[in-house]
Amino acid sequence: MKTITVALANTPYKIYVGEQLICAKNRLLQPLAMGKDVFVLSNKTVYQAHGKKLHAFLSAHGLRAYVHLVGDSETSKSLRSAISVLQAIVRFDRQKDVSLVAFGGGVIGDLAGFCASIYKRGIPLIHIPTTLLAQVDASIGGKTAVDLPQGKNLIGSFYQPKAVLSDATFLKTLPTPQLACGLAEVVKYGIIKDVTLFSFIEQNYHALLLADSAALSHVIEQASRIKAKIVTQDERETRSIRTILNFGHTIGHALEAAGNYRRYNHGQAVALGMLCAADISAQLGLMPAATVRRIETLLANLTLPVQIKHISLNTILSYQFRDKKFSGKTNRWVLISGRIGRVCVKQNIPLAIIRAAVAKRMASV
Amino acid sequence: MKTITVALANTPYKIYVGEQLICAKNRLLQPLAMGKDVFVLSNKTVYQAHGKKLHAFLSAHGLRAYVHLVGDSETSKSLRSAISVLQAIVRFDRQKDVSLVAFGGGVIGDLAGFCASIYKRGIPLIHIPTTLLAQVDASIGGKTAVDLPQGKNLIGSFYQPKAVLSDATFLKTLPTPQLACGLAEVVKYGIIKDVTLFSFIEQNYHALLLADSAALSHVIEQASRIKAKIVTQDERETRSIRTILNFGHTIGHALEAAGNYRRYNHGQAVALGMLCAADISAQLGLMPAATVRRIETLLANLTLPVQIKHISLNTILSYQFRDKKFSGKTNRWVLISGRIGRVCVKQNIPLAIIRAAVAKRMASV
Numbered sequence: 069m070k071t072i073t074v075a076l077a078n079t080p081y082k083i084y085v086g087e088q089l090i091c092a093k094n095r096l097l098q099p100l101a102m103g104k105d106v107f108v109l110s111n112k113t114v115y116q117a118h119g120k121k122l123h124a125f126l127s128a129h130g131l132r133a134y135v136h137l138v139g140d141s142e143t144s145k146s147l148r149s150a151i152s153v154l155q156a157i158v159r160f161d162r163q164k165d166v167s168l169v170a171f172g173g174g175v176i177g178d179l180a181g182f183c184a185s186i187y188k189r190g191i192p193l194i195h196i197p198t199t200l201l202a203q204v205d206a207s208i209g210g211k212t213a214v215d216l217p218q219g220k221n222l223i224g225s226f227y228q229p230k231a232v233l234s235d236a237t238f239l240k241t242l243p244t245p246q247l248a249c250g251l252a253e254v255v256k257y258g259i260i261k262d263v264t265l266f267s268f269i270e271q272n273y274h275a276l277l278l279a280d281s282a283a284l285s286h287v288i289e290q291a292s293r294i295k296a297k298i299v300t301q302d303e304r305e306t307r308s309i310r311t312i313l314n315f316g317h318t319i320g321h322a323l324e325a326a327g328n329y330r331r332y333n334h335g336q337a338v339a340l341g342m343l344c345a346a347d348i349s350a351q352l353g354l355m356p357a358a359t360v361r362r363i364e365t366l367l368a369n370l371t372l373p374v375q376i377k378h379i380s381l382n383t384i385l386s387y388q389f390r391d392k393k394f395s396g397k398t399n400r401w402v403l404i405s406g407r408i409g410r411v412c413v414k415q416n417i418p419l420a421i422i423r424a425a426v427a428k429r430m431a432s433v
Numbered sequence: 434m435k436t437i438t439v440a441l442a443n444t445p446y447k448i449y450v451g452e453q454l455i456c457a458k459n460r461l462l463q464p465l466a467m468g469k470d471v472f473v474l475s476n477k478t479v480y481q482a483h484g485k486k487l488h489a490f491l492s493a494h495g496l497r498a499y500v501h502l503v504g505d506s507e508t509s510k511s512l513r514s515a516i517s518v519l520q521a522i523v524r525f526d527r528q529k530d531v532s533l534v535a536f537g538g539g540v541i542g543d544l545a546g547f548c549a550s551i552y553k554r555g556i557p558l559i560h561i562p563t564t565l566l567a568q569v570d571a572s573i574g575g576k577t578a579v580d581l582p583q584g585k586n587l588i589g590s591f592y593q594p595k596a597v598l599s600d601a602t603f604l605k606t607l608p609t610p611q612l613a614c615g616l617a618e619v620v621k622y623g624i625i626k627d628v629t630l631f632s633f634i635e636q637n638y639h640a641l642l643l644a645d646s647a648a649l650s651h652v653i654e655q656a657s658r659i660k661a662k663i664v665t666q667d668e669r670e671t672r673s674i675r676t677i678l679n680f681g682h683t684i685g686h687a688l689e690a691a692g693n694y695r696r697y698n699h700g701q702a703v704a705l706g707m708l709c710a711a712d713i714s715a716q717l718g719l720m721p722a723a724t725v726r727r728i729e730t731l732l733a734n735l736t737l738p739v740q741i742k743h744i745s746l747n748t749i750l751s752y753q754f755r756d757k758k759f760s761g762k763t764n765r766w767v768l769i770s771g772r773i774g775r776v777c778v779k780q781n782i783p784l785a786i787i788r789a790a791v792a793k794r795m796a797s798v
Contacts, residue, residue, distance in 0.1 A: 078669075147516060154512070158583045186551065189576065189589045190669075211554065218523045224554045225590060304555075 070289045074296045079228040085289045087281040089235040090121045092128040100230045103165025108135045109180040110171040114198050117241045134160045145175045147214045153183045167192040173199035174206040181212030185227035195232040200250025203234040204291035209299040236284040248371045249335025257291045260312050263409035265290045273369045315402040316342030322387035339372035347425035349404040375431040435654045439661045444593040450654045452646040454600040455486045457493040465595045468530025473500045474545040475536040479563050482606045499525045510540045512579045518548045532557040538564035539571040546577030550592035560597040565615025568599040569656035574664040601649040613736045614700025622656040625677050628774035630655045638734045680767040681707030687752035691744050704737035712790035714769040740796040
C-alpha cells in the first residue's frame with residue numbers, strides 16, 4: 069500500500085492506494101475523528117459487487133453503517149437527488165455524529181461530497197472510489213457538484229475528504245470502456261507532468277486494460293501524486309495552477325455536450341480533446357508533429373477513439389465557444405511545450421488553427 | 434463611516450458601518466472584483482421601504498440589478514426556497530459573472546449566503562443587512578443556513594462575503610420589538626467582552642429604542658468589532674473560541690423551540706437565556722447576585738422580557754437537553770466570570786442549578 073499526503077494547510081488528508089485495501093484487516097479509518105455512525109452512499113451495481121467487502125471493513129472498525137443506493141447514471145447527480153440523500157441522512161443521524169462514505173464512481177463521489185459539505189455545515193467524508201476515473205480524478209481535489217436541469221455541475225462546493233481509499237482490486241469488475249475512460253485521464257497526467265508515467269502506459273497498456281491490479285496500482289499512485297500536488301498549490305482554483313488539469317478538456321467538454329453526453333463518455337471525449345490540443349501545439353511549432361502520432365498510437369492501443377464520428381465540425385465549434393474557459397471573449401488552451409511531460413497555457417489561439425485541428429480528427433465518411 | 438476589517442487569512446473583507454451608507458454618492462463596491470450583473474435577494478417589506486436607495490447605489494456603480502423577493506418569514510429559509518432562488522440566478526446569469534446582494538434581515542442573509550456559496554462553487558456575496566440583529570450577528574462570520582422540514586439550520590456552509598454594509602439609517606423603519614431583539618444581542622457582546630459597550634446601552638437605551646442613527650451606529654460598530662475579532666480566530670468553529678458567542682443561547686434556543694418559534698423571537702429568548710446564565714454564574718459564586726439584577730434592569734429597559742410565560746419549566750428543560758451543546762451527554766455553559774465583560778466556559782453544571790435558574794424566571798401565574 070502506498071500513502072500520498074494532500075498537504076492542504078487547514079484540511080490535510082491522506083490517499084491510500086493499493087490492492088485489497090478494503091478488507092477486515094485494514095484499519096485505515098482508525099486515525100480519523102469519526103463517530104460510530106456511517107452513512108454509505110453507493111449504487112446498486114457497485115454495492116452488489118463489493119458491498120460485502122465494504123461491510124466487513126466498516127464492521128472491523130466498529131462502525132454502524134446505513135446504506136443508501138442511488139441510480140447509476142448522471143440523473144442521480146441532480147440537486148433533487150441531493151435533497152433525498154440529505155433527508156435520508158437526517159433520518160439516520162440520531163446520535164448527531166454521522167460521517168459519509170462515498171462508495172462508487174464519480175457521480176457518487178460528487179453527490180456525496182456535496183451532501184457532506186452542506187449537512188450541518190460539513191460532516192466527515194471518506195471517498196472509496198470504485199472506478200479508475202474517480203480514483204485518479206474526482207476523488208482528489210475537493211470539488212463537489214450536482215446538476216440543475218439548466219446545466220451540469222452548476223451547484224457545488226469545495227470540500228475536502230478526511231481520506232481517499234483507492235483499491236485497485238475493485239477495478240476487476242469494471243467494464244473495459246470505463247477502464248479505458250480512466251486511462252485517458254492517466255495519459256493526461258503523463259502528458260502534463262510525467263513522461264515516465266506516459267512511457268509506463270505505452271509499455272503496459274495491455275495489462276492495464278486487463279485490470280491487472282499491480283499495474284493499475286502503479287498508475288493510480290502516480291496520477292494521484294500529480295493531482296495532489298497541483299490541488300495543494302491551488303485549493304480553490306484561484307491561482308490558475310489547476311488550469312493545466314484541463315489539458316484536452318477544452319474540446320473534450322464541447323464533444324461531450326455536442327454528443328448530448330451519450331455519444332462520448334468523459335474519457336473518450338478527453339482522448340479526442342488531447343489529440344486536438346496536441347495538434348494545435350504542433351501547428352504552433354511548440355512540439356514536433358511526431359509527438360501527436362505517439363499520443364494517437366497510445367490512445368488507440370487503449371481502445372480510445374482517435375477520430376470524431378457522427379458530430380459535425382460546426383456543431384463542435386459552436387459548443388466550444390460556450391465553454392467557461394472562453395468567457396471574456398478570449399480563449400485559453402493548455403498546450404504541450406516541447407515534449408511530453410511539459411505544458412504551457414496560451415491565450416487567443418486563432419480560430420483557423422483550432423478549426424484545422426478539429427477538422428483533422430473528423431472521420432471521412 | 435467606520436471600517437472594520439475581518440482579517441481572515443484567505444478571505445479577508447471589510448465591514449462598513451454608518452449612516453446613509455447606501456446612496457448614490459458612496460462607491461463602496463468599487464474595490465471589489467465583481468462583474469456587471471447583481472442578483473438582489475430581498476423581501477417585499479424591505480424592498481418597498483428601501484429599494485430605491487439600493488437601486489441608486491447599485492446604478493451609481495454601473496451595475497445591472499435583478500431583484501428577487503421572497504416571503505418575510507422563516508419559511509423562506511427552506512432548502513426548497515433555496516432551489517427556487519438558485520434557478521432564478523441561473524436564468525439571470527447570462528454573462529456568467531453574477532454576484533449576489535443580500536438585502537434584508539437574517540433570513541435573507543442566511544438564504545442568500547447559502548445560495549452564493551453553492552452556485553458554481555461560490556460567487557461574490559455582499560451583505561447589506563437591514564435589521565439590527567442581522568447587522569450585529571448573522572452578516573458577520575460566514576455561517577449560512579437553510580432549514581429542512583426535520584429541523585432548522587440543518588443545511589448550510591461556511592462562506593465569507595466580500596463586504597458587509599451596515600447602514601443604521603435603515604433601522605428607522607424597523608418595528609421596536611425587532612430593534613429590541615437586535616439590542617439583546619448587543620447586550621450579549623457587552624457582557625462577554627466589553628463593559629463599556631454595556632454601560633453605553635444602559636445610558637442610551639432610550640435613544641437606541643427610538644432608532645437614533647448615531648447611537649445605533651456606535652453599538653453596531655462595537656458589536657461588529659467584537660464579533661469580527663472572535664470569528665477571525667475561529668473561522669470554522671473548530672477551536673472553541675466562537676463558543677462564547679453562545680452566551681445566553683443555551684436556554685435561549687430551548688425557549689425558542691419550546692415556544693414553536695412563535696412565542697419568543699430570537700432576541701427575547703436570548704434575553705431570558707442570558708438571565709438564566711447570569712443566575713447560574715451567581716449560584717456558582719462566579720459573580721455577585723447584584724450583577725444579575727443589573728442585567729435584568731437593562732433588558733427590561735430595552736422592553737425585553739425578563740420572565741418566562743406560557744411555557745412550563747419541564748417543557749423548557751426537555752428541549753434544553755436536545756440542544757447540540759449537550760451532545761456527548763455533557764452540558765457546556767458560557768458563564769460570567771467575575772464581572773460584566775468577562776466570561777468563561779464551564780461543563781457539567783448540575784441539573785439542579787440549571788433548573789433553579791430557569792425556575793426563578795418563571796412568571797408566577
